[in-house]
Amino acid sequence: MKNVLVIGAGLSGVTVARQLAHRGCRVTVIDQKNHVGGHCFDYEDSTGIRVHKFGPHIFHTSNKRVTDWLSRFTEWVDYEHRVVAELKSGEFVPFPPNLNTMKFIHSDDIINTFYRPYSEKMWGVTLEEINPNIFHRVPMRQDFEDRYFPKSSFQKFPKYGYTNLVSEILSHKLITVKLGTPFSKEMMFNYDFTFNSMSIDEFFDYKYGMLPYRSIRFHHKVYQVEKLTIFPVVNYTNNSSFTRRTEWKNFPGHGFNGDLTLVTEEEPCDFRDNDFQRYYPISDPKGENRILYNRYKSEIPSNMVFIGRCGMYVYINMDQAISSALSISQKVLLEWGAV
Incomplete structure (x- = not known):
């Protein structure tokens, strides 16, 4: 049984959490907000x-x-x-x-x-x-x-409503939700793997500059x-x-x-x-923001993957966020031999 941390209770994070819990992983979902649903909260x-x-x-x-x-x-x-x-x-x-x-x-x-x-x-x-x-x-x-x-x-x-939908997705005996809980890097030591939906430059303390x-x-x-x-x-x-x-x-x-x-x-x-x-x-015509993102991406730890709009720095709709999270969780589960 893998012990997994999911940072962010938006659509990407809760999709990953449910998929992993369904395959027997113990999942903790944290969010610094006091509600689930991320930006689709209603x-x-x-x-x-x-x-x-x-x-x-x-x-x-x-x-x-x-x-x-x-x-x-x-x-x-x-x-x-x-x-x-x-x-x-x-x-x-x-x-x-x-x-x-x-x-x-x-x-x-x-x-x-x-x-x-x-x-x-x-x-x-x-x-x-x-x-x-x-x-x-x-x-x-x-x-x-x-x-x-x-x-x-x-x-x-x-x-x-969306909040009810997200709450139903999170309703699983192997999922624990902690709201009003900001992420700190020390948390990662308690988990085998982390799915991260925070902005990647923030995770790396903006050492190469700030993504707009x-x-x-x-x-x-x-x-x-x-x-x-x-x-x-x-x-x-x-x-x-x-x-x-x-x-x-x-x-x-x-x-x-x-x-x-x-x-x-x-x-x-x-x-x-x-x-x-x-x-x-922000998708700029010259692609400079994407270059900066990829510089951060090259340093992602092996036991972490970034998800969602901020984590992947992409302008995607709700269905695309869910589809991406389903694919990413499937890929990781295959690597673990859990599928």
Whole structure:
């Protein structure tokens, strides 16, 4: 029986923990936060409305392996994500831009209306300095498709929320969870192996320099009206510091309150200006950040593997994080002869 430490109770960490426990490993999961779920943590507000503390998380995938695995731990609520952008005129138009959008904005103005203001606020640099691969996530359309993830065959919410889903994954007799527990290197001596989802430069005490991240400040507001709009997510095209707002009750299964509505606005910033809360690794066009990551990667101890967005310094979705964690845990178990 291997004795394993998992650093981080986000989706990557809990997936690894469950897979290893299923194969007879004794697993301890630690997290410096006081809750499980990492950045997909959600909760029911005192208003009776469910909120995703770290911004809206929309589960979508075409990876059946991932959906089959997750469905062991949750039921689902159907949902197809649609986003609108609010123009200066007050009109709401589909985003990513489609042919309906172009009834309001000329095709020559699409970049400067939608992509430039949002992206420059999001990444903190000019549009020309952003890796073009970022735009492939939300391409312009030459049809009337208005779904945000039209290529994903599975789009749903976990019926009882992400926190419940993660708690179910961790519900195993060989898994111990310790919250409010920061990692220290001395812990590793008590375990045979460590799966690490912390930022790799932090683990190595930034000896080669600090990897940059973007972060988000979340501003929660209550309005004394039943609803502001019918839209769950509205992107801004203005010059304010905010990129978008989420009106939580407009998501299915997220509660209802007829007297008020709960809205969250997002304000991107450098992670150093937000208590080192890391959300988005930065993919620069020249690849310098990846070079720095690989320099750290070359020194990873033989009894450790890094996982997740921060551990691998990659901008991946929830399904990709789970798929990667399933593959990594399978590889390690094979090496141990435990499969």
